Amino acid sequence: MSTKLQEIYSNGTGPKLNGTQLFFRTITKYNVDNNGKVINSRIFVYYSAKAFARSNTGAGWKSGDIDGQGFYIGGYTLAADSVDKGKTFTPKNYTQEDADSGTIPPGKNIGDPVLSPQAMASLNAPKGVLNQEINNSVINTAVKIKSGLAAQLSAKLKNTPPDPSKTPTGTQPPAGGAAPPAKPLKISTEAKTTQNAGSYNPSGLQAWIYPEDLGNNDQDYIEFQMIEYGGLTEIGKRNFGTNNDGTTKILGRVYLPIQPTISDLNTVDWQNDTINPLQAMGAEVSSSLASIRNSDVKGAMDTIFRSLNDDSVRKYLTLWAAGKAVGTNIFSRFSGAVVNPNLELLFNGPQLRPFNFNFKLSPRSDPEAKTVKGIIRFFKQGMAVRKTEQELFLKAPNVFKIIYRNGKNKEHTSINKIKICALQQCSVDYTPDGSYATFSDKESTMTQYGLTLQFSELEPIFNEDYVDSQSVIGY
Numbered sequence: 254m255s256t257k258l259q260e261i262y263s264n265g266t267g268p269k270l271n272g273t274q275l276f277f278r279t280i281t282k283y284n285v286d287n288n289g290k291v292i293n294s295r296i297f298v299y300y301s302a303k304a305f306a307r308s309n310t311g312a313g314w315k316s317g318d319i320d321g322q323g324f325y326i327g328g329y330t331l332a333a334d335s336v337d338k339g340k341t342f343t344p345k346n347y348t349q350e351d352a353d354s355g356t357i358p359p360g361k362n363i364g365d366p367v368l369s370p371q372a373m374a375s376l377n378a379p380k381g382v383l384n385q386e387i388n389n390s391v392i393n394t395a396v397k398i399k400s401g402l403a404a405q406l407s408a409k410l411k412n413t414p415p416d417p418s419k420t421p422t423g424t425q426p427p428a429g430g431a432a433p434p435a436k437p438l439k440i441s442t443e444a445k446t447t448q449n450a451g452s453y454n455p456s457g458l459q460a461w462i463y464p465e466d467l468g469n470n471d472q473d474y475i476e477f478q479m480i481e482y483g484g485l486t487e488i489g490k491r492n493f494g495t496n497n498d499g500t501t502k503i504l505g506r507v508y509l510p511i512q513p514t515i516s517d518l519n520t521v522d523w524q525n526d527t528i529n530p531l532q533a534m535g536a537e538v539s540s541s542l543a544s545i546r547n548s549d550v551k552g553a554m555d556t557i558f559r560s561l562n563d564d565s566v567r568k569y570l571t572l573w574a575a576g577k578a579v580g581t582n583i584f585s586r587f588s589g590a591v592v593n594p595n596l597e598l599l600f601n602g603p604q605l606r607p608f609n610f611n612f613k614l615s616p617r618s619d620p621e622a623k624t625v626k627g628i629i630r631f632f633k634q635g636m637a638v639r640k641t642e643q644e645l646f647l648k649a650p651n652v653f654k655i656i657y658r659n660g661k662n663k664e665h666t667s668i669n670k671i672k673i674c675a676l677q678q679c680s681v682d683y684t685p686d687g688s689y690a691t692f693s694d695k696e697s698t699m700t701q702y703g704l705t706l707q708f709s710e711l712e713p714i715f716n717e718d719y720v721d722s723q724s725v726i727g728y
Contacts, residue, residue, distance in 0.1 A: 256284035256285060256286050256287075256292065256293075257284065257285050258282065258283075258284055258320075258321075259282070259283055259284070259285060259319050259320070260280055260281065260282045260283075260317060260318075260319060260320070260321045260324075261280070261281050261319065261391075261394050261395060261398055262278070262279075262280055262316035262317060262324070262394070263278055263279040263280075263281075263390040263391065263393065263394040264278070264390070264393075264394070265277070265278050265314075266278070266386055266387075266389075266390050268382050268383060268386045269382075270371065270372055270375055270382060270383065271371065275300065275302070275372065275383075276300065276301045276302070276303065276306065277298060277299065277300055277301075277332075277383075277386065277387065277390070278299045278314060278329060278390075279296055279297065279298055279299070279387060279390050279391055279394070280296075280297045280299070280324075281294060281295070281296050281297070281391050281394070281395070281406055282294070282295050282297070282321075283295070283405075283406060290405070291402070291405035291406065294338060294405070294406050295334060295335065295336050296334060296335040296338070296339055296342075296387070296391055296406075297331060297334045298331070298332050298333040298334065298335075298342065298376070298387055299314075299326065299329040299330065299331055299332060300329065300330055300332035300367055300368060301328050301329045301330065301356070302358055303328065306327060306328025306329055306356070307327055307328045308326075308327055308328050308354040308355055308356060309354060309355030310354075312325060312327055313325075313327040313328065314326065314327035314328070314329055315327065319398075326354070328354070328355075328356050329356070330345075330347065330351050330356050330357075330367050331345050331348075331367070332344070332345055332367040332368050333345055333367075333368060333373070333376060337408060338406060338407055338408035339384070339387060339388045339391060339407050339408050339409060340379075340408045341377050342373070342376045342377055342384075342387075344366050344367065344368055344373050345366070345367055346363075346364050346365060346366055346367065347361055347362065347363050347364065347365050347366075347367060348363060349363055351363070385409075388407050388408075388409045389617075391403070391406055391407050392406075392407050392409065393615070395407070396690055396700050397686050397688060397690070400690055400691075460505070460506045460507075460508065461505075461506070461507045461508070461624050461627050461628045461631055462507075462508045462624065463507075463508070463509055463614060463621065463624050463625060463628060464510070464617065464621060465617075465618065465620060465621050465624065467508060467509075467510065472510060472660050473510075473511050473657070473658065473659050473660055473665060474508050474509060474510055474511060474658055474660075475508070475509050475510070475511055475512075475610070475655065475656070475657055475658070476506060476507070476508055476655070476656045476657075476658055477506065477507040477508075477509070477632075477653055477654075477655055478503045478505075478506050478653060478654040478655075478656070479503065479504040479505045479506070479631070479635045479651050479652075479653055480502070480503060480504065480651060480652050480653065480654060480673065481502060481504060481651055481652075482649045482650065482651060482652045482675075504635070504651060505631060505635070507628050507631055507632075509612055509628075511657065512610060512611060512612065514611075515657075515668065517606060517608070517669040517671075517728075518606060518607070519606060519714060519728070520604045520606070521600070521602075521603060521604060522600075522601040522602045522603065522604050523598050523599065523600055523601060524598070524599060524601045525596060525597075525598060525599075526596075526597055526598075526599045527594035527595055527596050527597075528594070528595045529592045529593065529594055529595070530569070530592060530593065533595070569592065572587060572588065573592075603713030603714070603715070604713060605709050605710050605711075605712070605713055606671075606709070606710050606713075606714065607707065607708065607709050608655065608671060608674065608707075608708040608709070608710075609705070609706070609707050609708075610704075610705070610706045610708075611703070611704070611705050611706075612703070612704045612705075612706075613685055613701060613702070613703055613704075614628065614629075614701065614702040614703075614704055615700065615701045615702075616692075616698060616700075619694065622692070622694065622696075622698040625698075625702055626696075626698070628704070629681055629702060629704060632676060632679045632704070632706060633679050633681075635650065635651045635653070635676065636650045636651070636675075636676040636677075636679055637650055638650055650675070650676070652673050652674060652675050652676075652711065653673070653674050653675075653676055653708065654671075654673050654674075655671045655674060655708065656671070657669075664724070666723075666724045666725045666726070667725060667726060668726065669724075669726055669727070669728055670722060670724050670726075670727060670728050671708075671710065671728075672710045672711065672712060672714070672718075672728070673710070673711050674708035674709060674710050674711065675708065675709055675711060676706060676707070676708055677707050677708065677709055678705070678706070678707035679704075679705070679706055679707075680703075680704075680705040680706075680707075681702060681703065681704055681705075682702070682703030682704075682705070683699050683702060683703075684699070684701075685701050685702065685703030686701060714728045
């Protein structure tokens with residue numbers, strides 16, 4: 254029986270262990286027999302103390318193809334390997350090759366173990382952060398290659414052909430030693446998590462939390478609150494749904510991790526404006542006529558006609574009128590000059606700020622699969638136009654309040670605040686990695702979803718908003 258050796262390369266991952274961030278990549282090598290079955294798989298774990306590690310030649314990590322061609326280790330070091338699909342790992346020591354590439358850190362020598370005893374303990378503990386991180390890294394890579402491959406490469410999926418109840422395919426576990434037991438976010442006691450993705454009920458409060466272990470550490474996150482929009486009661490005053498005690502009625506909440514790229518853009522509308530001498534004269538005349546008494550009208554008109562006796566003014570008017578008649582700039586052609594446009598930049602009004610968010614949602618369990626689909630429906634249905642009972646008119650969709658929060662559930666004062674927004678676009682990519690792959694659950698859940706949200710604030714930012722804000726940065 255012939256076999257073919259294949260290799261898959263993971264993206265970099267950076268878990269924290271006892272407050273120290275570690276950076277890993279994995280290469281999984283395996284043979285495939287004539288029936289397509291994986292045999293003799295082996296996971297290689299590479300470590301670096303820096304996120305973008307490079308060798309002393311300045312070259313970084315370069316993943317190879319499935320045949321292993323084109324691979325370069327860069328500033329990484331082989332730290333451990335596993336021959337039992339990630340159940341246990343064998344530590345590796347620094348080698349002469351590491352010394353030659355300059356990847357041995359100060360205080361370490363050839364023959365010293367690459368990883369500390371604490372790191373190896375976490376790597377070999379079934380619920381250790383490093384064990385879960387490395388296995389998730391292998392699984393995340395494998396699901397993009399071929400359906401069912403992840404279950405053959407990671408013992409974490411033993412006897413589980415791609416099933417969301419067992420299959421981690423996205424967000425990594427929390428950092429810090431052994432994975433702590435899950436604990437809920439400190440959210441409102443009114444919020445009750447709904448586990449049925451098809452049961453979105455605008456009249457019932459919901460809280461969707463992704464990933465499900467978001468509250469396990471002090472990770473910062475984004476809170477999206479859905480609010481009923483009732484239009485304007487008067488200019489500048491908006492009407493939102495309220496509870497009996499007068500507080501804003503929140504229809505539901507979604508909690509998601511803060512994305513790598515967050516930004517804001519404050520703009521004010523200033524536009525170029527010109528006024529030529531003839532226009533200025535007209536403005537002056539209009540202003541004069543508006544401010545004088547009837548008895549002084551004759552004197553004002555005499556002043557205007559006297560100004561027309563000026564040779565330069567008459568020349569300008571003659572050439573200007575001729576140019577308008579034939580549709581060309583005669584004045585500039587014959588005089589070699591242009592009329593002074595008195596160009597200025599004038600304030601034209603405020604502008605509304607847009608906010609875009611991109612999330613990649615990868616369910617790792619059956620509850621998370623339902624949560625992911627619930628989050629997608631939360632935004633899509635929440636932004637949908639509503640009918641009145643008589644269906645004669647249409648009501649505005651719900652609106653959203655967006656809050657950046659730190660791990661202590663406090664509003665993040667080092668990131669901009671956002672006023673209440675309308676969700677203008679919600680885009681869902683069901684194959685964000687360019688390949689179609691589903692779990693084998695009864696709903697055929699996609700292995701990943703790409704969610705893009707485009708918001709715009711309902712009203713502009715004013716100077717007074719900063720005066721009233723308790724945030725360091727403000728809006």
